[in-house]
Amino acid sequence: MSVSCHPSISNTAGFTGANIALVGHPNVGKSVIFQRLTGQHVIVSNYPGTTIELARGAAKMLPGMVLVDTPGVVAFPPRTEDEQVTARVLLYEDLRAVLQVGDAKNLRRTLLLTVPLAEMGLPLVLALNMMDEAQSRGLVVNHMLLSEFFSLPVVPTTAIRGHGMQELAGALEQARVPQFRLNYPAEIEAAVAAFCTRTGDSLLGAASITPRAFALLWFSGDPVSENWLGEHLPPAVLQELRSLRERLQLSFVEPLQVVIQETRRAYVDRLCAAVVMHDSSAGWGGARVVLSRLSTHPVWGWPILGAVLYGLYWFVGIFGAGTLVGLLEEELFGGVINPWITSILRELIPWSLLADLLVGQYGLWTMGITYAFALILPIVTTFFLAFGILEDSGYLPRLAALSNRLFQLLGLNGKAVLPMVLGLGCVTMATLTTRVLESRRERLLVTLLLALAVPCSAQLGVVMGMLAGISFTATLIWSGVVFLVLVSVGWLAARLVPGERSLLLVELPPLRVPMLSNVLVKTLARVEWYLKEVVPLFLLGTALLFLLDKTGWLVWLTRLGELLVSGWLGLPAQASAAFLVGFLRRDFGATGLFVMESQGLLTPLQVVVAMVTVTLFIPCIASVMMIAKERGWRTALGMLALIMPLAFLVGGVLNRVLSLTGWGA
Amino acid sequence: MVCCPACGYQSVAPEHSWLASLARSWFSPGRSRRRRRRRHHRFDLTLLDVPAGYRARVTGFLEGFPAERRASLQAYGLSPDDWVTVLQNSPVTVIQLDNTELALENELAERIRVSQILKEDQDEDRQ
Numbered sequence: 001m002s003v004s005c006h007p008s009i010s011n012t013a014g015f016t017g018a019n020i021a022l023v024g025h026p027n028v029g030k031s032v033i034f035q036r037l038t039g040q041h042v043i044v045s046n047y048p049g050t051t052i053e054l055a056r057g058a059a060k061m062l063p064g065m066v067l068v069d070t071p072g073v074v075a076f077p078p079r080t081e082d083e084q085v086t087a088r089v090l091l092y093e094d095l096r097a098v099l100q101v102g103d104a105k106n107l108r109r110t111l112l113l114t115v116p117l118a119e120m121g122l123p124l125v126l127a128l129n130m131m132d133e134a135q136s137r138g139l140v141v142n143h144m145l146l147s148e149f150f151s152l153p154v155v156p157t158t159a160i161r162g163h164g165m166q167e168l169a170g171a172l173e174q175a176r177v178p179q180f181r182l183n184y185p186a187e188i189e190a191a192v193a194a195f196c197t198r199t200g201d202s203l204l205g206a207a208s209i210t211p212r213a214f215a216l217l218w219f220s221g222d223p224v225s226e227n228w229l230g231e232h233l234p235p236a237v238l239q240e241l242r243s244l245r246e247r248l249q250l251s252f253v254e255p256l257q258v259v260i261q262e263t264r265r266a267y268v269d270r271l272c273a274a275v276v277m278h279d280s281s282a283g284w285g286g287a288r289v290v291l292s293r294l295s296t297h298p299v300w301g302w303p304i305l306g307a308v309l310y311g312l313y314w315f316v317g318i319f320g321a322g323t324l325v326g327l328l329e330e331e332l333f334g335g336v337i338n339p340w341i342t343s344i345l346r347e348l349i350p351w352s353l354l355a356d357l358l359v360g361q362y363g364l365w366t367m368g369i370t371y372a373f374a375l376i377l378p379i380v381t382t383f384f385l386a387f388g389i390l391e392d393s394g395y396l397p398r399l400a401a402l403s404n405r406l407f408q409l410l411g412l413n414g415k416a417v418l419p420m421v422l423g424l425g426c427v428t429m430a431t432l433t434t435r436v437l438e439s440r441r442e443r444l445l446v447t448l449l450l451a452l453a454v455p456c457s458a459q460l461g462v463v464m465g466m467l468a469g470i471s472f473t474a475t476l477i478w479s480g481v482v483f484l485v486l487v488s489v490g491w492l493a494a495r496l497v498p499g500e501r502s503l504l505l506v507e508l509p510p511l512r513v514p515m516l517s518n519v520l521v522k523t524l525a526r527v528e529w530y531l532k533e534v535v536p537l538f539l540l541g542t543a544l545l546f547l548l549d550k551t552g553w554l555v556w557l558t559r560l561g562e563l564l565v566s567g568w569l570g571l572p573a574q575a576s577a578a579f580l581v582g583f584l585r586r587d588f589g590a591t592g593l594f595v596m597e598s599q600g601l602l603t604p605l606q607v608v609v610a611m612v613t614v615t616l617f618i619p620c621i622a623s624v625m626m627i628a629k630e631r632g633w634r635t636a637l638g639m640l641a642l643i644m645p646l647a648f649l650v651g652g653v654l655n656r657v658l659s660l661t662g663w664g665a
Numbered sequence: 666m667v668c669c670p671a672c673g674y675q676s677v678a679p680e681h682s683w684l685a686s687l688a689r690s691w692f693s694p695g696r697s698r699r700r701r702r703r704r705h706h707r708f709d710l711t712l713l714d715v716p717a718g719y720r721a722r723v724t725g726f727l728e729g730f731p732a733e734r735r736a737s738l739q740a741y742g743l744s745p746d747d748w749v750t751v752l753q754n755s756p757v758t759v760i761q762l763d764n765t766e767l768a769l770e771n772e773l774a775e776r777i778r779v780s781q782i783l784k785e786d787q788d789e790d791r792q
Contacts, residue, residue: 075740079733105764108742137764255732261739268742296768298755401757401768413770414757438733503773504757505737508766 024101026072032159061169077222081435087224097123097175104134121210123175320382321465329374368542379461392514411494413504423454441499453486462590568652605664613651713775721779730776
């Protein structure tokens with residue numbers, strides 16, 4: 001039986017799906033192009049991990065088509081969980097076309113990805129993005145010639161300014177399967193032919209990509225295609241294919257993946273020599289480049305980081321948690337809205353229980369909504385705004401390089417800084433982002449550290465606001481203790497969890513001035529997501545407190561917690577309510593303590609002890625659910641069993657140490 | 666427990682003890698990458714030897730270079746006979762390849778063999 005490894009000449013027959021997958025390296029502008037073509041808000045960032053959950057949107061200029069934004073992929077076969085998601089989209093989804101977004105100034109790297117995509121036999125369009133940066137470096141790419149070489153549309157774009165979008169939409173409508181074939185060494189070609197013959201009709205019709213592409217992925221050791229073949233082929237055939245791969249490997253000294261990639265690279269080098277008409281590195285100069293270099297400098301990098309952190313502290317802690325919260329909570333809600341609503345509802349509602357539920361001490365409005373909008377919203381908004389600026393500026397990968405040695409202590413590499421910093425926004429989101437880390441061990445360690453010692457933005461804002469109101473020393477004590485716990489637990493966990501640390505290799509995109517519109521769009525999207533998650537949980541937490549209060553259980557629980565909270569931590573008994581609701585939302589717990597402090601019920605020492613304990617306390621229920629989803633329930637419960645006693649232990653020890661010194665009494 | 670067949674003396678078998686395994690792994694002489702660093706490539710010129718501001722021609726990867734990292738570098742366009750510019754050596758090695766800057770740990774840099782170290786503005790054809 002003769003089986004062809006190539007698709008039929010009809011370029012679009014059989015591609016009846018409505019999805020168009022956006023594929024490309026990280027930091028090339030895929031999400032910006034997605035946003036331009038769909039008009040939808042997505043998280044846009046220039047470091048991997050922020051688009052883990054696939055964003056889908058109806059293409060404005062392509063009726064009936066849906067764009068699927070995939071995580072960035074460096075190469076096939078995929079290495080991280082993130083990249084495997086992209087590979088699964090290509091293999092499993094019914095695609096109408098693939099849109100590869102490439103960096104025009106790094107054409108060689110872009111085309112190294114174009115080759116395997118073109119071999120897949122899917123209709124393909126290449127968008128050469130960031131043309132403005134390429135031109136500023138003196139690069140001129142003959143995209144027409146490139147289009148001829150691959151027999152696919154190549155569209156120059158500058159997505160951040162909206163250039164080339166119409167042409168891109170037009171190209172997607174006309175997308176066709178590239179008539180492209182790269183010849184590999186004879187042994188590999190023979191093995192590919194044997195693979196196609198053996199798999200036969202199993203692949204044609206069932207798979208979205210060509211048998212030839214499948215063969216090359218198989219020989220490269222791709223886990224996603226291995227899974228697919230495992231699902232569609234009998235075990236005996238699979239074993240034959242494994243033997244074929246092993247025999248093929250014997251023909252080469254290098255791993256097959258390397259041989260295949262080297263063949264592609266040699267072709268791409270010849271191609272680049274033909275299509276890049278002028279190459280100059282003259283563009284690498286100016287203040288921006290100097291700042292980029294300094295941001296990773298072993299000496300100057302740290303003051304720059306210090307300045308960034310101080311700016312974050314001032315903007316979120318002082319301005320957000322101080323000025324804005326003061327305006328909203330005291331003047332707007334406390335002075336105008338709440339008294340008005342309380343008086344109206346108490347007049348209208350004859351049942352005092354219902355009125356108390358709405359506007360009482362633990363009222364859904366007076367506590368739940370007020371906390372969510374007057375206290376948390378300004379803090380979260382300022383944090384996400386500052387974080388969006390950091391993301392779009394390209395600083396975060398540089399922070400990974402700078403902090404790599406610190407993370408070595410924790411058995412990790414600098415890439416772990418990415419989910420850790422994101423955890424300062426939301427630990428739930430950051431836990432999901434651990435998928436960018438390459439090994440299961442690293443994902444486990446970072447998840448533990450996130451759950452233990454990384455405060456989320458709302459909690460961080462409340463904490464910083466409270467500590468800033470005492471003194472800078474209070475902030476130093478809090479940050480020092482939390483940092484010490486993080487490093488100690490991380491160091492110990494790294495030695496107990498088996499496995500080796502993976503060595504850092506990360507791209508450093510150029511520092512850019514963020515586009516304000518982009519930052520605002522991202523911030524609004526995040527705030528919307530946050531409110532949708534937070535408000536129901538705040539209301540639930542308030543209702544729970546109301547119920548506990550009315551049934552008398554709150555007093556009983558408070559007394560139960562007294563031994564621990566008052567006796568060990570040295571806090572007023574009513575602080576135990578804050579820890580109770582802190583499990584629902586960490587920020588809710590911190591906010592409860594914030595209110596106690598504003599009422600003068602806590603001394604500076606008690607504030608610091610409370611803030612340290614609540615920071616180290618178990619993560620909110622949403623984070624626990626995410627840990628269970630990503631790591632399993634056993635791991636999640638094990639972490640809770642470790643974290644809860646540790647938080648109280650550290651808080652109690654701190655209480656005693658500070659009492660001995662007489663600080664803050 | 667293990668028992669000596671000659672005298673019957675009994676002792677705890679360390680290989681069955683988790684704590685003993687942990688201690689062994691901490692104190693084993695070959696554990697630290699820093700101690701293994703220059704044993705087998707003392708005479709090779711590597712990327713770690715290239716000062717900041719200099720270019721070098723990559724000639725290969727030494728034994729022990731992780732395969733997945735090699736594939737990543739290939740995906741970025743780095744292969745034998747390519748020229749790279751070293752931008753800094755500490756705290757990580759930062760190199761420029763085409764218009765891409767990559768940060769790699771020094772333990773990776775010391776496993777990338779190079780030849781022909783030149784100043785950034787020096788032409789390789791004159792060598």
